[in-house]
Amino acid sequence: MKNEIKIFSPATVANVACGFDVLGFCLDSVGDEMVIRKIDKKGIYITKIEGGFDLPYETELNVAGVSALAMYDAAKPNCGFEIEINKKIKPGSGIGSSAASAVGSVYGMNELLGRPYSKTQLTEFAIKGEAIASKCEHADNLAPALFGGFTLVKSISPIQILEIPSPDDLYATIIHPQIEVKTSEARAILPKEVSLTNAITQWANFGSLIHALHTSDYDLIQKSLHDVIVEPYRSQLIPHYNEVKTAALNAGALGAGISGSGPSIFTLSKGIESAKKVADSIKNVYSKTGIAFDIHISKINTQGVKKI
Numbered sequence: 001m002k003n004e005i006k007i008f009s010p011a012t013v014a015n016v017a018c019g020f021d022v023l024g025f026c027l028d029s030v031g032d033e034m035v036i037r038k039i040d041k042k043g044i045y046i047t048k049i050e051g052g053f054d055l056p057y058e059t060e061l062n063v064a065g066v067s068a069l070a071m072y073d074a075a076k077p078n079c080g081f082e083i084e085i086n087k088k089i090k091p092g093s094g095i096g097s098s099a100a101s102a103v104g105s106v107y108g109m110n111e112l113l114g115r116p117y118s119k120t121q122l123t124e125f126a127i128k129g130e131a132i133a134s135k136c137e138h139a140d141n142l143a144p145a146l147f148g149g150f151t152l153v154k155s156i157s158p159i160q161i162l163e164i165p166s167p168d169d170l171y172a173t174i175i176h177p178q179i180e181v182k183t184s185e186a187r188a189i190l191p192k193e194v195s196l197t198n199a200i201t202q203w204a205n206f207g208s209l210i211h212a213l214h215t216s217d218y219d220l221i222q223k224s225l226h227d228v229i230v231e232p233y234r235s236q237l238i239p240h241y242n243e244v245k246t247a248a249l250n251a252g253a254l255g256a257g258i259s260g261s262g263p264s265i266f267t268l269s270k271g272i273e274s275a276k277k278v279a280d281s282i283k284n285v286y287s288k289t290g291i292a293f294d295i296h297i298s299k300i301n302t303q304g305v306k307k308i
């Protein structure tokens, strides 16, 4: 059996407007690269972190380390593991940086151990790592990173993930303004209760979006991508949010919203040409702001984390 595996652990978009904490999808154009190595010495060791970010090497403080430890404690293998992380997703970007690290370590270890665990079980381990970054357990970035495509987190206790089909011609355009929004802080500003009127609107949109994804109904996707519960609070943390959203919709995007807890903004489009036009319109807004940014255009990645 192989002793080392190199993997690509993808970025993801959580919430997808109306699906706060339960819906997410997987990107293919950006993700972390990680090497997981089986060693004789017992334990989990983070041996390399590249990418220029200030991330901890202590296993118990590192997202990839904590999820790896959760799996290690359950599997009790007769070996240890080294983890190298080439961090390509900036922490605090809103495209699932911590989830990619948390997923990468458990996926790699599982492969090296001969796949004793299902993807659902891997989500259970990875959620422990994700929790140290956002100070609460949620799996809406983990699930799409592990399963690929769109995923619906039916429950986190016990973990139950539903895989939702991705229409073939659906593309995401993401802008990542180079500012940091901490998930824990973006969660802290949310109200603890919502009005019944808003709840009705939100679950109607959410149900419609799931139906639209199943039936590749792009018109219904467009009508469903609205968030009346979280966006009004979090959009204030993202400079020029409304201008970006308006520009994207005017350029033909089906919809736009905050990616995860921000600051990234996601849009969905029908077809690559439309996604590129949306990218140009967003660039046009942000290049006048003086804030550095990245733009990613991506087909929905239906595979998720993979060996490279």
Ligand code: HSE
Pocket: 014, 015, 020, 021, 022, 094, 096, 134, 138, 140, 141, 183, 186, 187, 259, 260, 261
């Ligand atoms: N659902 C989580 C949140 C995702 O919005 O707080 C964080 O990336």
